Amino acid sequence: MILLLIISEATQQALLGNDFSVTGAMLTIITLVTADILFGLMKKYISGAEAVMDGTPVILVENGIPLMDKLQKVDVSCDDILVAARQSQGITELGKIKYAILERSGHISIIPAEG
Missing domain, CATH: 3.30.240.20 (bsu07140 like domains)
Known part of the structure; x- marks a missing residue:
């Protein structure tokens, strides 16, 4: 849910911001989604990673x-x-x-x- 809100904010800034940079927004979105996927895989395959990340x-x-x-x-x-x-x-x-x-x-x- 938080990831979705951050992505929408990045898209809004690209469309309504000063630089109108769709490329910058796409890089932000791709980076966030990739990081989310990597953290999910780490939790799944590395023992102890979930305890470190989530407590x-x-x-x-x-x-x-x-x-x-x-x-x-x-x-x-x-x-x-x-x-x-x-x-x-x-x-x-x-x-x-x-x-x-x-x-x-x-x-x-x-x-x-x-x-």
């Missing part, structure tokens, strides 16, 4: 205890975790959370404690 999930709360070093590293507060817990599970206390996981997408997954 990995991070456990923020384990058995109701916030892991402060990881919270500070990813710049997430306990309030952010409680908001996600209330919205997804109806949980209002950290003690009732077995795991809170920051996913690669930026979403916080909540796994409630048993009982």
Whole structure:
């Protein structure tokens, strides 16, 4: 989706900009599409490339205890975790959370404690 927006911006600049350079826009578009394809192939065929490019999930709360070093590293507060817990599970206390996981997408997954 982002690639499509960047391509449309490059095309707009070529058509409406000062230099009216279609060649420059085509070079930009070809470069962006080629880079996207290469990154996709790297993720597919090189082990570990996806983790480097997209990151990995991070456990923020384990058995109701916030892991402060990881919270500070990813710049997430306990309030952010409680908001996600209330919205997804109806949980209002950290003690009732077995795991809170920051996913690669930026979403916080909540796994409630048993009982």
